[in-house]
Amino acid sequence: MRLTKPRIAPVAEGDWTDEQRELVAPMADRGAILNIFRTFLNKPAAMKGFLGWGSYILSKKNSLPAREREIVILRIGYLCKAGYEWTQHVPIGQRAGLTDAEIARIKAGADAPGWSAADAALIRATDDLHHQQFVTEPSWADLLKHFDQGQAMDLVFTAGQYTQVSMLLNSFGVQLDEGQTLDPDLKGF
Incomplete structure (x- = not known):
């Protein structure tokens, strides 16, 4: 975590406007409203x-299978040192089929022993996007050995979305939700 307290405080439920209540109503129906969304309530239009x-990005419209999507999200979260993002997506990744060993290996990158060629290609392309804001020709060619063009596009969309999310979380100081x-490895950044 980059900050030990919020720069932008989550909006307390008692202070919600009608517009804010409407935005979080679907979330409230499913359970607790996460700190990320309580913080974002400060800017309802955004x-x-x-x-x-x-x-x-998180729907079945994204042509990357959920497991592969979570590899990309977790790798971006780790590279961005976004502790909140990592903490939220580890259980999502587990539900999508990632093992604890794979989740730990995401931190080590594409060259860590044990990745399939397809998983390594995902991670290399994600690393390119993080470091260069561009997927290099070798990484793109490798990616297309395992994924179709639409899936490669969705990898870029996913990495871009979660880079933005990581920036928001880190900059606003969104703190972990209760019980997390x-x-x-993400302390002290």
Whole structure:
């Protein structure tokens, strides 16, 4: 975590406007409203746009299978040192089929022993995007050995979305939700 307290405080439920209540109503129906969304309530119009694009990235409309999508999201979260993002997506990745060993290996990158060629290609392309804001020709060619063009596009969309999310979380100081524990590798950034 970059900050030990919020720069932008989550909006307390008692202070919500009708517009803010409307934005979080679907989340409230499913359970607790996460700190990320309580924080984003400070800018309802931005939150509305954010939710629209995020819905695509996390839906079945994204042609990357959920497991592969979570590899990309977790790798970006780790590279951006976004403790909140990592903490939220580890259980999502597990539900999508990632093992604890694979999740730990995401931190080590594409050359860590044990990755399939397809998984390594995903991670290399994600690393390119993080470091160069561009997928290099060798990485793109490798990616297309395992994924079709639409899936390669969705990898870029996903990495871009979660780079933005990581920037927002880190800059706003969004703190972990109740009951969550920060990965020790993401402390002190």
